[in-house]
Amino acid sequence: MTAPTTEASKTSEPAGADRPLLITIDGPAGAGKTTISRMLAARLDYDYIDTGALYRAVALAATEAGIAGDDDDGLAKLCSALTLGFRRQGDTLRLISNGRDVSDLIRTPELTMQASAISARPVVRLYLLTVQRELGANKKAVFEGRDMGTVVFPEADVKFFLDADLEIRAKRRFNELRADERVALSEVQRQMAERDRNDSTRTLAPLKPAQDAIRIDSTVMNRETVLRRMLTVVSAAAKPSK
């Protein structure tokens, strides 16, 4: 298995400064995790790590290699030859898969469903567990995903679980679609419900809040309010212990 690369690590803090934190944000698709995680990371000058993108990159590599989503041997071989990492470009991190920037290739509806399917395979989760933990080794990062607080970083300093009603999540996702991606709102909602079901009923690392996660429901809350609430929690956690 090849170690992940990251050029995103931050330098260590001088004595007396706020403690560097590892922050996790889990929740279902469309709850606003990406927007909020980015905003929070930017405010703290932390890295934002989109772990769904890692599952999507594995799904892309499998599709390109003609490996079926349930072919565990094929997926194991694929993962053993795959190097995933992020490269900083301006304010964002680009996802690099075996030397190629795949950031713009992994957002298609097909890969969205394919990523959900392969994310149920233990071999893929095990591979990405190592990748994610290495990426988090230096803290000062906001990790967004489904099992960050429960499985990947059970010792995270601050854990959030961001949720919202299915209807509102589907509406938000629908409004984000570009003209060439347009499908009916009912179809967006159907696909989202299917993904929710896949993600939360799989045996391994299902989507659920960690026991010590702070749960935030963004159904009727705007992003500024959510961010403010998170920043309050984070600044308390960052105070150096006496």
Ligand code: DC
């Ligand atoms: O966040 P996203 O929609 O880009 O994630 C794509 C899929 O990857 C999602 O359906 C479930 C899976 N995933 C996961 O199982 N665990 C994570 N930490 C992140 C994503």
